Amino acid sequence: MSEQGLPSSKEELADFMDRLSFSDEPTDDAPPRLPVNEDIMVTTSMRLPLGLHSRLKTLADERRVGVSTLLREWAEAAVAEIDDEDQMISLAEAKRALSRVHPIHRAS
Secondary structure, eight states: OOTTSOOOSHHHHHHHHHHOOOOSSOOTTSOOOOOTTOOOOOOOOOOOOHHHHHHHHHHHHHTTSOHHHHHHHHHHHHHHHHHTSSOOOOHHHHHHHHHTOOOOOOOO
């Protein structure tokens, strides 16, 4: 066996495998099941130019969230728009539409 107690030969591996037991019953040391509406978070990496990362960091700081949270929110919004679940529009489009709305003049 190796220093970590792992098999280091075919014979040790066969002996190690023979001692394993499997069961469909949950054990006390099993991780808890995820709630139905909760998802597993996956770590991924991106290569960004320094200037873009700095700008993202500034935007995230202004919103008091991390860069990861900001990018995740934007990615969720983009995917929702593509999936047509929500008809999301950009802030610029919303401002442009609102600027065309005339105020209501009420009669006194």
